[in-house]
Amino acid sequence: MQDVHYREYKILLRPEQFYAPKRFEDYWSELKTIAKKMGVGVTTNDNAFFRQVREVLFYDTPDFELYKNSFILRKRTFYDNGWPRPEHELAVKFRSPDKERAAAMDMAPRMVGAVEVKFKEEILPLKDKIGEMRSLYSHNCIVISPNVILSQGVKDIASVFPAMASVDSDGDSQIDLVNNMAVEEIQVDPGHFDFGHGFEAKATIAIWRNRASENSLVGEFAFQAKFHHYDDIHAKAKKLSEDFFCAAQTLAPEWVQLGTTKTAMVYGFGDRKVEHNE
Template structure:
């Protein structure tokens, strides 16, 4: 199954390892370059120019560059026990016409550069509930090196509109996600919003990239700002390829997807933000030591 949508009983053993069913390509961008709608269009044209140069096509899907507003919050202990052990606990709220919607998404991820280490962590919730497991291969740029690629693996679980209060103690969240017990945090340690920063996310639809042989990727452009101060934080251009098996993603489509990623780094170098991930940037805004070097 490409997405494992399951309802499990407590304690049900996972007999089959989750397969990798996504490859995400991600490039960090300087968010201050995206102030006006015209700036989004300028970058859209740049990506189409790059696509043409490497022999792929980007087509419009839905309303081109249609934007969506979302709020993103990360939760952790005061000493960042979760993130420093490779875990990310995130809540995403959705807005429509400026108004918050009743549904929200709670996500637990474990990220690691080693595929087998990421696969070994069972991110499923303890109690029976509908959840979605996503195991992704994420392709990023090498730190401060244009025209490069590196890989980290993300093993995640999404819960839709969970009835969970995240500012309670650590013990409460481990009753939802027992995998977090691996962090060794004390039961009564309180969780809070990472560095007190609520993130305003502007997500734009950047079309669909066709790599041939029916392999396509949905492209998006996300801009993150501090919701309270409106300070620009970071942007990200990403495209995601979904498949039934990583072994089935090979040949010309894979070569073209990588060629586009490499060439775009060169063509868009004035737009690039040199860093690692959006999450890493948010964690780095405060003074708490961060040992996670994703």
């Protein structure tokens, strides 16, 4: 079993709040006020509101067998000055509220190249109430490759990512774009927070839009800390980070979107309701 090396705190944001580019700065200003009120250190980056553009695509079987079995298959393309980079980011994730189940999943792929495996704890608000928190554990494999083809069957995908062999499927189901939706992600990296005792976290603010309709889907505020051992996090720093996370909801409720995750939003835009434990 792997130890958690990342703790990422995520809050969904109302898409209607992002009606102009300046709204990234407006929200960051509110967050800085809340942080100072809570005794959290804040640093704003140079070029904090440079807007990065990415295309995000999710793939699954027609019956969403991957997602129903807690897997996420995502391709992300980064753009520089309006042009896509030649290499893509392929992410395979297994997410569960059960830490031991998520940690025990072997996410290593059968391939060579730039591969990174991460095990993180995601801190999320409750699905129907602001001001509180819950944990979801995410075991991720990130692959950087110029050749990403996602039109095969589950059997072909599982030959590269053996963890997916556990999916309840005949193996012949084809992989296709979820709900035929391409997402445009606009993200800024405004700064970072200091919770004391060496516990710091980088912040991001993002908005997701449907590329076809140009409608905004959902926003997200997140901050992530990286560490060598979970037990090394100082109790006071951990408590302060959690208090700030809850305060960011209760002290700026007009920004908060109740729900689960950005991925769940994309899956939920189809004709069928998808049951999942996110």
